[in-house]
Amino acid sequence: MQENLVIVESPAKAKTIEKILGDKYTVKSSYGHIRDLKKKGLSIDIAKGFEPEYEISPDKVKVVSELKKLSKEAQTVWLASDEDREGEAIAWHLKEALQLPDSKTRRIVFHEITQNAILHAVENPRQVDRNLVNAQQARRVLDRLVGFELSPLLWRKVRPSLSAGRVQSVTVRLIVEREREIMNFEGSDYYRVVGEFAMPDGAVFKAELNTRFKTEEEAGRFLADISAAGVVFTVGSVETKPSKRTPAAPFTTSTLQQEAARKLGFSVSQTMSVAQRLYEAGLITYMRTDSVHLSSLAIGAAEEAVAALFGEKYHKTRQYTTKSKGAQEAHEAIRPTDIDRREAGTTAQERRLYDLIWKRTVASQMADAELEKTTAQIVVSNRSEKFAASGEVITFDGFLRLYMESRDDEVSAAKTDGSGDGLLPAMTEGTVLTRGQTVATQRFAQRPPRYSEASLVKHLEELGIGRPSTYAPTISTIINRGYVVKEDRDGVKRDYTVLTLSKAGGLKRTRKSEMTGAEKNKLFPTDIGMLVTDYLAEHFAAILDYNFTARVEKEFDEIAEGGLDWRRMLAAFYAPFHEHVDNAEGETEYVRSERLLGVDPKTGKNVYARVGKFGPMVQLGDTPAAASKAKESSEPSEDEKPRYASLLKGQMVATITLEEALALFELPRELGEYEGKTVTAAVGRFGPYVKHDGKFVSLKVREGDDPYTVTLERAVQLIEEKREAERNRVIRVYEAEDIQVLNGRWGPYIAHGGTNYKIPKTLLAKREAASLTLEELRALIAEQQTAGEGTAPKRTFRRGVARGAKK
DNA sequence: CAGTGAGCGAGCTTCCGCTTGACTT
Numbered sequence: 001m002q003e004n005l006v007i008v009e010s011p012a013k014a015k016t017i018e019k020i021l022g023d024k025y026t027v028k029s030s031y032g033h034i035r036d037l038k039k040k041g042l043s044i045d046i047a048k049g050f051e052p053e054y055e056i057s058p059d060k061v062k063v064v065s066e067l068k069k070l071s072k073e074a075q076t077v078w079l080a081s082d083e084d085r086e087g088e089a090i091a092w093h094l095k096e097a098l099q100l101p102d103s104k105t106r107r108i109v110f111h112e113i114t115q116n117a118i119l120h121a122v123e124n125p126r127q128v129d130r131n132l133v134n135a136q137q138a139r140r141v142l143d144r145l146v147g148f149e150l151s152p153l154l155w156r157k158v159r160p161s162l163s164a165g166r167v168q169s170v171t172v173r174l175i176v177e178r179e180r181e182i183m184n185f186e187g188s189d190y191y192r193v194v195g196e197f198a199m200p201d202g203a204v205f206k207a208e209l210n211t212r213f214k215t216e217e218e219a220g221r222f223l224a225d226i227s228a229a230g231v232v233f234t235v236g237s238v239e240t241k242p243s244k245r246t247p248a249a250p251f252t253t254s255t256l257q258q259e260a261a262r263k264l265g266f267s268v269s270q271t272m273s274v275a276q277r278l279y280e281a282g283l284i285t286y287m288r289t290d291s292v293h294l295s296s297l298a299i300g301a302a303e304e305a306v307a308a309l310f311g312e313k314y315h316k317t318r319q320y321t322t323k324s325k326g327a328q329e330a331h332e333a334i335r336p337t338d339i340d341r342r343e344a345g346t347t348a349q350e351r352r353l354y355d356l357i358w359k360r361t362v363a364s365q366m367a368d369a370e371l372e373k374t375t376a377q378i379v380v381s382n383r384s385e386k387f388a389a390s391g392e393v394i395t396f397d398g399f400l401r402l403y404m405e406s407r408d409d410e411v412s413a414a415k416t417d418g419s420g421d422g423l424l425p426a427m428t429e430g431t432v433l434t435r436g437q438t439v440a441t442q443r444f445a446q447r448p449p450r451y452s453e454a455s456l457v458k459h460l461e462e463l464g465i466g467r468p469s470t471y472a473p474t475i476s477t478i479i480n481r482g483y484v485v486k487e488d489r490d491g492v493k494r495d496y497t498v499l500t501l502s503k504a505g506g507l508k509r510t511r512k513s514e515m516t517g518a519e520k521n522k523l524f525p526t527d528i529g530m531l532v533t534d535y536l537a538e539h540f541a542a543i544l545d546y547n548f549t550a551r552v553e554k555e556f557d558e559i560a561e562g563g564l565d566w567r568r569m570l571a572a573f574y575a576p577f578h579e580h581v582d583n584a585e586g587e588t589e590y591v592r593s594e595r596l597l598g599v600d601p602k603t604g605k606n607v608y609a610r611v612g613k614f615g616p617m618v619q620l621g622d623t624p625a626a627a628s629k630a631k632e633s634s635e636p637s638e639d640e641k642p643r644y645a646s647l648l649k650g651q652m653v654a655t656i657t658l659e660e661a662l663a664l665f666e667l668p669r670e671l672g673e674y675e676g677k678t679v680t681a682a683v684g685r686f687g688p689y690v691k692h693d694g695k696f697v698s699l700k701v702r703e704g705d706d707p708y709t710v711t712l713e714r715a716v717q718l719i720e721e722k723r724e725a726e727r728n729r730v731i732r733v734y735e736a737e738d739i740q741v742l743n744g745r746w747g748p749y750i751a752h753g754g755t756n757y758k759i760p761k762t763l764l765a766k767r768e769a770a771s772l773t774l775e776e777l778r779a780l781i782a783e784q785q786t787a788g789e790g791t792a793p794k795r796t797f798r799r800g801v802a803r804g805a806k807k
Numbered sequence: 808c809a810g811t812g813a814g815c816g817a818g819c820t821t822c823c824g825c826t827t828g829a830c831t832t
Contacts, residue, residue, distance in 0.1 A: 009826065032826025060826090086825055140823075147822020154821085161820045168822080276827080288825090469824055477822095590812060612811040619811080644811055684808030696808060756832095 005074035007067060007094060009081050012280050013113065017080075020115050021122075026074070028067060030081065034060040035093040037140065042148050046574070049567040050141050056097060064097055071098045076106060079128070080121070082331070083109035085560065089136035092128045102127065112295045112332065135560035138569055142166070142552060145574060146543060149581050150536070157584070157591045158532060159613075163481055166549060167466045167474055169536055172483045173544055174459060175451055176525045176533040183655060185447040191219035191499075192443050195387055196436030197233060197378060203425035204436060207378055207389035212443075219440040220499055220507070226380055226438065227505040235431040236377035236386065244368040247399040249292040249320040250333035250361050253468035254461040256287070259360070261454035262406035264352050267521075268453040269472040274349045275334070282337060283344045284357055288468040289331035290461070292320035294364070298332070301339035302365035310401060316367045335361040359403040366399035374424050378433060391424030408455055436503050442496040450522040453486070465549045475523075483529035489650060491518030527593075527616040527653045535591045539584045543577075598658040605642075607661050609653045616647040618661040648683060663708060672712040679715050681707040690715040697722045731770050739777055741769055750777055757784045 004025040008014050011029040018027035035054045037043045043053040056064050071077045077100055079091035091107050094100070106125035111117050143166055150164035193209035213219040225231070251259070256275065260266040266274070275287035294302075299317060306315040320333070336344070336358050345351040371394050378387035394400065451459070457471045466474055478484045494516045500508045525533070537544045545551075552573070558564040594610040597618070605621040621642035645664040647656060668682035668691075677693040688699040688707040697718045699705035705714065731748060732741040740751045741759075748769035750757040757780055759769060 011827075030826080031828095033824070034826095036824090037822090059828095082825085090825070136824095143823045145822085149821095151821035155819095163821045165822045280827090467824060469826080474823090592812090610811090614810055617811065623811095642811090646810090682808075686808065689808065691808080758831095 003075050004078060005067075005070050005076070006078040006080050009087065009090060010286070012282070013286075016113050016282070017110075017118060020113075020118050025078075026070060028070060029063075030067065030090060030094060031060065031063055033057065033086070033090055033093065034064050035097055037144055042144065044141055044144060050570045050574075052137060052141055054093070067094070068098050071100060074104070076104050078122070078125070079105065079107045080110060083111075085132055085136045085139065085556070088129055088132040089140075092130075092133040095128060112297070114295070114297060129560075131562045132560045134566040135556040138559055138566040139552075139556055141570055142573060145570075145577070149578065150540065150543075153581060153584055154532060154535075157588070158535065159528065161481075162528075162532060163477070164532070164536060166543065166552075167460075167470065168477050168481075168483075169533070169544060170463075170465055170546060170548070171456070171460060171474055172478050172525065172529050173533050173537065173546075174456065175478075175484055175523050176530050178448060178451060179525050179530075181448045182450070187444050187447065189442055189444045189496075190214060191216065191440045191497075193219065193222065193438065193440045195438035196503075197387070197389070198434040198436055199425050199427065199431065200433075201425075205389055205391075205424055207376070207387035209385055209387050211385045213440070216442070216497055216499070220509075222383065222385070223438060223440060223499055223501040223507055225383055226435065227501055227507065228382065230381075231435075232381040233387075233433040233435050234379045234381070235427050235429055235433065236379040238374065238376045238427055238429055240372055240374045242395075243371045243373055245371065245398075245400065246368050247318075247363045247366055247403070248360065248405040250294055250335055250364045251357060252290050252292060252333060253288050253471065254290070254457050256334055256357070257457050257471065258408075258454040259405065260353060260356065261452060262408060263356060264349075266349075266353070268457060268475055270349075271353065272472050274347075274353045278345060278350055278354055278357075281344075281346075283341070283354060285333070285335050285337060286331045287334055289334060290468050291322045291331050292333045293322060294320065294333055294335060294361070298335055298339065298361070299365060302362050305339050305362055306366055310366075314367050314398060314401065315365060318365060320364070333361075360405075363399040363403035366402060367396070369394060369398035369400040370396040376424060376427055389424055391422055393423060408449075408452065438501040440499040440501075442498070444494070444496075444516075447517075450519055450524065452522055456523060463546050463549070464553060465546075478529075481528075482526055483532065484523050484525055486521060486523055487519075487649075488521065489517075489519045489524070491515040527611045527647075530652075530654060531591060531593050531611055534593070539580055540577075593653060595653060595656075597656065597661050600662060607658055609647075609656050609661060611653060612644070614646070616651070616653050618645050618647065618656065618664055619643070620645075620665055646683070649687070667707055669707065671710065671715050674712065674716050674719065679712060679719075681710050681715065683707055690718060692719050695719075695722075732772075734774055734777070737774065737778075739774070739781070741772065741777070743769075750780060752781050757781050 004021075006014075006017065006021065006025055006027040007030055008017060008027065009030055009032055011031065014027040014029045018025065021027065034056060036057050038053050038055045039058070045051040045053065077098070079094055081087035081090040081094075087109075095105055105127075107128050108121040108125050110121050147163065147165040150169070151162065154162040154164055191213040193211075193213070194206055195209070196204055196206055198204050209222075213222065248255070253272075257266075257268045257271050260271040261268070272287065275284065278284045279287050299319070303315055303317065306312075334357060336354070339358070339362065342358065343351060344354045371392055373390065373392050375388060375390045378389065380386065449455075453475055456475065460466050460471065460474075479486060492515070493513050495511050495513045498510045498512055500510065502508070533544070542548060555564060555569050559566045559569060592610055594608055597607045597609055599605065600607055600620060603620070608619040610617065610619070619642045623642055643665055645667065647653070647664070651660065668680040671679040671681055671690070673679065674692060679690055679692045681688070681690045681699070683689070684696070686698065688701060688705065689696045690699065690707075690710065691697075692715070697715075699707060699710060699718070705718075725743075729743050730740065731743055734740070738752055741748055742751055744756075747764065748759055750759060759772070759780065763772075
């Protein structure tokens with residue numbers, strides 16, 4: 001019989017705490033929330049003051065029954081969930097679900113997982129804070145009301161299975177609005193002038209003119225002026241200013257996601273799962289946190305590490321404070337649990353992420369970097385504009401010796417000519433310089449950048465929308481709903497003008513070209529994303545407002561402090577909200593966004609773009625109903641039926657042009673005949689393809705294939721390639737055993753009884769797949785069958801079909 | 808790999824935040 005049962009949220013935490021508390025305590029985990037609103041239906045009794053209808057979450061039934069058993073046996077049950085709104089609710093739900101009497105229940109919170117902190121907590125128990133719990137109930141009920149009233153509206157008005165919510169709908173809106181900014185962006189151009197100058201001793205440096213010219217003429221005139229005989233270049237003022245840089249705060253979930261994306265190329269969810277493994281191995285502190293707080297223990301350990309590695313001079317104690325409004329530090333920042341451990345992790349990903357966390361943590365306890373920035377002006381005798389040269393010298397590297405935070409900037413592209421950083425030769429006012437080559441380059445204003453996963457998370461955090469535990473799932477949701485796609489887009493070629501004034505004085509004009517606007521792994525809205533956002537923004541402006549969450553959070557805080565009744569707060573929100581839902585329900589049958597692109601010159605028919613039942617499409621000709629209404633004729637003839645074509649990847653209803661739309665109707669194209677059968681090219685669900693004799697062969701877009709231009713010759717080549725691959729598909733067949741060794745997309749595999757089995761890479765490194773004996777194959781199959789025993793039969797399925805309504 | 812929005816017609820989809828597994832193509 002155990003005297004004490006302690007319940008925490010996370011099993012990894014339970015293990016650590018059990019060690020500290022000793023054998024009079026059993027420490028168990030609730031694995032997060034154990035009760036929630038019933039899965040089905042609204043499960044809120046609005047008439048009874050928004051009374052929630054709770055159930056034990058289906059996946060927690062086992063956990064709860066075990067905890068119940070243990071709590072019955074224990075004398076005292078310590079509820080040690082996190083010290084925040086959600087944690088308090090978990091404690092309350094536990095108390096309710098386990099039917100714990102006040103007399104044997106203690107609510108405690110840990111601020112750190114150290115012996116002192118835990119013993120201190122045990123000595124200072126309290127009861128569950130009902131106000132804080134009510135704040136959580138208000139949050140939970142409001143989210144359910146919003147989500148479960150808006151989503152069905154979308155099913156009826158737009159498309160089944162769509163969703164809307166306080167967090168996801170605003171997240172999509174951010175991406176949609178950024179895309180609109182990009183669409184409306186009017187790029188201006190200008191000329192920037194960079195010149196080389198030589199000191200009397202021959203030292204050369206670069207300097208940029210302090211004026212940017214609007215036109216080529218102005219830039220040309222300037223270059224002509226300064227190339228005239230007798231023009232003198234003199235060093236004007238020289239200024240040296242000390243400056244310093246400060247290390248970034250230790251990682252929170254959001255900053256870890258951003259930095260892992262920039263430095264390691266991880267996706268947001270990848271970062272979280274790698275961090276989870278490090279956490280479970282006891283190597284780092286909890287990875288879902290918005291706190292930058294470091295424990296005194298960690299600060300002390302970091303000091304020792306810095307002193308040992310770089311010397312005491314490099315150390316500076318810094319305590320970071322979290323500016324978040326909740327101001328409750330339920331967790332620490334993300335840091336190594338043991339700073340003395342320089343390397344950790346079993347996979348390369350784990351090691352790299354650990355290294356990043358280690359460096360960031362230790363650097364946060366290091367001295368400022370000290371710099372000296374020198375700016376020199378160069379005066380031109382016959383013009384009022386001045387050149388400016390700047391150089392930056394690090395006089396003391398401080399924390400930079402270990403770590404520097406990356407930035408997501410695309411502005412650096414304009415700074416690649418070397419005028420700026422680095423060292424300047426020592427110069428004094430009045431020194432006469434020799435002009436070297438001077439170049440005026442046409443540049444273009446930068447359009448706003450598209451969001452990456454990480455930059456989106458950053459923005460969400462700034463707006464106070466979502467929580468550390470929801471950033472990654474929110475991104476998955478909006479992608480799975482088809483509101484957003486994450487993909488690469490090719491850039492476009494852009495020409496620009498360069499005027500080069502040689503040292504000798506000859507002026508030359510050249511045209512160069514560059515690729516611009518290419519995007520990698522960025523988030524783009526889909527037509528559905530835009531349609532739904534516009535619809536919601538029109539009818540539910542309050543909820544789509546970027547400050548909606550901040551506003552309701554303020555009210556939740558008031559509830560937590562006991563100054564506001566949670567049912568009252570919900571009533572005040574719900575009445576107008578529900579009225580808007582009712583109003584929207586009564587309006588238009590379907591929400592459509594149709595664009596008339598123009599008239600097809602060949603047929604004289606109208607061309608439209610809109611989102612149809614199966615996704616974005618273009619339409620040639622009016623629908624019979626619309627046409628007959630217009631003409632007052634009741635019999636629409638066959639040729640009046642409109643033609644339809646789906647948009648290609650990357651095309652949008654909002655931006656497609658008449659020319660692009662007309663091109664879509666040229667498919668399917670007949671290329672000619674091969675082996676007596678016609679070959680056609682078109683675009684299907686899986687991209688562009690050619691079809692021959694009932695068989696489909698995908699075009700290789702990466703190799704430049706295009707359904708509009710592909711030739712019969714190329715099509716035949718692709719058909720033959722596919723036939724060749726088919727022939728090579730079968731490596732070995734044991735017919736009697738129903739075992740085949742086949743060549744697949746990921747290399748050789750075994751097919752048996754309708755299921756596929758892997759051949760380990762380590763084995764393939766040593767052996768040809770064809771040489772595997774029947775016994776070896778049987779062993780591999782048996783091995784993988786027992787491994788998968790008890791689990792549901794494997795089914796392949798496609799998740800997150802980005803465009804199109806098909807499931 | 809096709810289709811482009813309706814009364815014959817079942818039943819379903821959906822929110823946000825706390826947690827970890829069981830899935831591998």
